[in-house]
Amino acid sequence: MIEIFGVYRSRALRNIWLLEEMGLPYRVVPVIQAFRLPDPLPADAPFNTRSPEFLAMNPAGSIPVMRDGDVVLSESLAINLYLARRYGPPVGTNDLVESAKFAQWTLYAATEIEPRSIQILFNRVQLPPAQRDEAKVTEAVAALRRPFAVLDAALAATGHPVGGRFTVADIALAECVRYCLPAPEALEGFPRVKAWIEACHARPAWKKIIAEREKEPALS
Ligand SMILES: N[C@@H](CCC(=O)N[C@@H](CS)C(=O)NCC(=O)O)C(=O)O
Incomplete structure (x- = not known):
C-alpha cells in the first residue's frame, strides 16, 4: 500500500487529495513538523521531521515523503507527478x-x-x-x-x-x-x-x- 509520511496540515494534503481522487489504497503515517514540538530531539518525542528515522528517508527534513514499494520520494509536487504517471488516467496520464x-x-x-x-x-x-x-x-x-x-x-x-x-x-x-x-x-x-x-x-x-x-x- 502507498504510504504518505506527514500530517494533513501540511503539503502532504496535496498527495492525500490526489490519492483520494485516484481511488488508490494508501495510509498516512503521522510525521509532525519539528517546529510544532517543544523539543523534537528526545527518543520519546513523537515521530517528527528531525527524527533520525525520518531524516534517513528525507535528509531535507520536510514532509511529505511517499513510499510506494521500493520507490521513496520527497517534494509534494514531484510525488504527485510520479503518481499521475504511474497510475494513469483520468486524474493522471499515460501520455x-x-x-x-x-x-x-x-x-x-x-x-x-x-x-x-x-x-x-x-x-x-x-x-x-x-x-x-x-x-x-x-x-x-x-x-x-x-x-x-x-x-x-x-x-x-x-x-x-x-x-x-x-x-x-x-x-x-x-x-x-x-x-x-x-x-x-x-x-x-x-x-x-x-x-x-x-x-x-x-x-x-x-x-x-x-x-x-x-x-x-x-x-x-
Ligand atoms: N517543497 C517542499 C516543501 C516541504 C515543506 O516545507 N514541508 C513543511 C510542512 S508543509 C515541513 O516539513 N516543515 C517542517 C520542518 O521544516 O521541520 C514540498 O513541497 O514538499
Missing part, C-alpha cells in the same frame, strides 16, 4: 505530452503562485498577530495578478488547465491558490479562477480530506 503539460502547470504553480500566496497565508492567518505584516499581503496580491490572469485565461475553454477534465494539474494549482483565500481581494477580476477553486473545494474527495484535517490540532 508523454499530457505529462509535460502537467509538469508545466505544476511548476507554474510552484514558482509563480505559491511563493506569493503563502505570504498571504502567513501574514493573514499563521503568524502570531504581532508578527503579521499587511504590506506583504498587499505586495503578494499585486504580484499574483499576472499569474491569476494567465490561469483565468487557461480555464476559459474547459474549466480545467489540462485535458478538459480534473487532473493532477488542478490539484497543484488549487493547493497553491488556496493559500491566498484569506485575502479574497486577490481573486477580484478573475471570475474563472474563483469559480474553479470553488468547484475544486466542492469535490467529495476534498470534503473527505478536509474533515480529516479538521481533526488535527491547528497550526499556531
